[in-house]
Amino acid sequence: MHHKKQIIKYLTADFCSSLLGWTLFYLYFADSSTDGGSSGILLLPPADPQFLNGLLILPAFWLSLHFMWGFYRGILRRSRLKELGASVSVSLTGTLIIFLFLISRVNIPGEAGNFFNAFLILLSINFGVFYVPRLIITSYYLSAIRKGRAGVNTLIIGSDKKAVDIYREINTQLKSTGNRFIGFININGNSHYPMAGFLKHLGGADSLPGIISNYQVDEVILAIESTEHSRIDKIINDLDHPGIMIKAIPGLNDILTGRVRINSVIETPLIQISHRLMPAWQRNVKHVLDIALSLLALILFLPLSVAIIIWIRLSSEGPVIYSHERIGKNGKPFMIYKYRTMIHNAEKNGPELSSENDARITRPGRFLRRTRLDEIPNFINVLKGEMSLVGPRPERRYYINQIMKKAPHYKHLLRIKPGITSWGQIRYGYAENVDQMIQRLKYDIIYLENMSVFVDFQILILTIAVIFRRDGV
Numbered sequence: 001m002h003h004k005k006q007i008i009k010y011l012t013a014d015f016c017s018s019l020l021g022w023t024l025f026y027l028y029f030a031d032s033s034t035d036g037g038s039s040g041i042l043l044l045p046p047a048d049p050q051f052l053n054g055l056l057i058l059p060a061f062w063l064s065l066h067f068m069w070g071f072y073r074g075i076l077r078r079s080r081l082k083e084l085g086a087s088v089s090v091s092l093t094g095t096l097i098i099f100l101f102l103i104s105r106v107n108i109p110g111e112a113g114n115f116f117n118a119f120l121i122l123l124s125i126n127f128g129v130f131y132v133p134r135l136i137i138t139s140y141y142l143s144a145i146r147k148g149r150a151g152v153n154t155l156i157i158g159s160d161k162k163a164v165d166i167y168r169e170i171n172t173q174l175k176s177t178g179n180r181f182i183g184f185i186n187i188n189g190n191s192h193y194p195m196a197g198f199l200k201h202l203g204g205a206d207s208l209p210g211i212i213s214n215y216q217v218d219e220v221i222l223a224i225e226s227t228e229h230s231r232i233d234k235i236i237n238d239l240d241h242p243g244i245m246i247k248a249i250p251g252l253n254d255i256l257t258g259r260v261r262i263n264s265v266i267e268t269p270l271i272q273i274s275h276r277l278m279p280a281w282q283r284n285v286k287h288v289l290d291i292a293l294s295l296l297a298l299i300l301f302l303p304l305s306v307a308i309i310i311w312i313r314l315s316s317e318g319p320v321i322y323s324h325e326r327i328g329k330n331g332k333p334f335m336i337y338k339y340r341t342m343i344h345n346a347e348k349n350g351p352e353l354s355s356e357n358d359a360r361i362t363r364p365g366r367f368l369r370r371t372r373l374d375e376i377p378n379f380i381n382v383l384k385g386e387m388s389l390v391g392p393r394p395e396r397r398y399y400i401n402q403i404m405k406k407a408p409h410y411k412h413l414l415r416i417k418p419g420i421t422s423w424g425q426i427r428y429g430y431a432e433n434v435d436q437m438i439q440r441l442k443y444d445i446i447y448l449e450n451m452s453v454f455v456d457f458q459i460l461i462l463t464i465a466v467i468f469r470r471d472g473v
Contacts, residue, residue, distance in 0.1 A: 006075045013133040018062040021129040022054045070280020091127040145178035154179040158223035159186040159193035222248040294379040318344030326394035334386040337377035341365025351398045378420045390456040391419025392444040421463040423447045
């Protein structure tokens with residue numbers, strides 16, 4: 001069963017549930033208000049336009065809220081217990097928003113206790129209409145997995161004893177785990193692979209991205225030998241895809257340190273490896289804020305941008321917008337856009353970092369750098385999905401290669417989108433050489449391990465303060 005079909009099922013169920021929930025809510029209180037019921041509450045006037053407005057608005061509201069909560073991600077491996085907790089949270093949040101919206105527009109007579117009763121009724125209706133269909137869909141799919149009628153396309157990375165052992169263990173479970181093995185890839189360069197007697201050999205580690213795309217891989221199991229661990233970082237980077245679940249065989253140290261967590265006692269215990277540094281709802285909020293604030297910034301800065309363009313054009317020869325290649329998430333190159341702050345062909349002799357008294361910087365360029373207004377075109381990169389508002393500043397491959405020789409942990413920054421501003425840049429400012437880049441790196445690593453929407457807001461506020469002080473971070 002393909003994950004897109006499951007997503008469509010959940011979307012359809014949530015859409016219908018939102019209509020049903022609003023209808024039940026309206027009918028209940030409309031009935032209470034017209035027959036002299038004991039509630040004595042008139043939340044909504046019994047007028048069709050308001051009811052129809054709800055039918056138009058609420059489906060979009062609830063679908064957006066479920067999306068923000070991550071309900072439409074990872075749908076092939078659902079835990080009914082975790083889904084219950086998430087359903088309670090999203091129902092509570094959505095009900096609170098709707099209830100506050102209603103009472104701010106309608107004069108509700110009665111005591112405060114009536115408000116609480118009305119809220120509980122609305123919460124109960126919303127939870128019931130959303131959770132019951134979702135539970136039915138999830139349970140049916142899990143039942144299909146247990147009976148072998150459904151499953152996820154699974155790739156084993158490894159070709160020797162560990163790979164054979166984990167394949168046999170999974171296939172001998174009392175009930176199906178839902179793994180549909182499509183084959184294996186090798187890490188070593190041997191010509192003989194024990195796994196070849198069980199699964200199809202699809203190629204080596206270098207062909208991993210193509211295999212994932214061609215075979216629509218949903219799950220990957222790392223079963224590599226200790227001698228092959230040197231390749232693990234590249235493999236993990238190649239597997240960094242939102243639709244892929246990565247699992248690995250735990251060692252004794254993993255078990256003793258409590259890293260092994262199981263969702264079911266009938267499944268083989270494996271470590272789930274996650275690239276997701278933020279909860280699903282925070283990732284979605286961050287993405288929405290990136291788009292919304294970037295559009296707003298480009299509109300608000302439009303008059304200023306016109307003035308900057310004229311100033312740059314009159315002050316020196318060359319293009320107004322300067323672009324060159326930077327390295328983004330997962331090592332993917334992209335063209336970054338900035339207002340030109342240096343003379344034309346300033347790097348004709350090769351890449352060269354600027355310094356405080358760099359003669360190549362133009363007069364407008366010094367002002368633009370101090371105020372960071374030269375980075376206004378970066379918002380275009382954000383809208384294109386290449387950058388975020390907050391994240392480590394993107395570097396050129398030329399400097400990344402030098403940094404990696406002294407600080408190999410820089411590669412972890414490539415797990416996320418680069419940003420217009422960062423904690424490292426606020427704390428340290430522009431770097432004039434590779435050593436300063438490495439010193440700034442520690443702040444970006446700390447940000448990486450503490451990513452949250454709250455931290456992003458703090459960094460944005462500090463950035464605005466720096467701009468007004470014209471510190472030129």
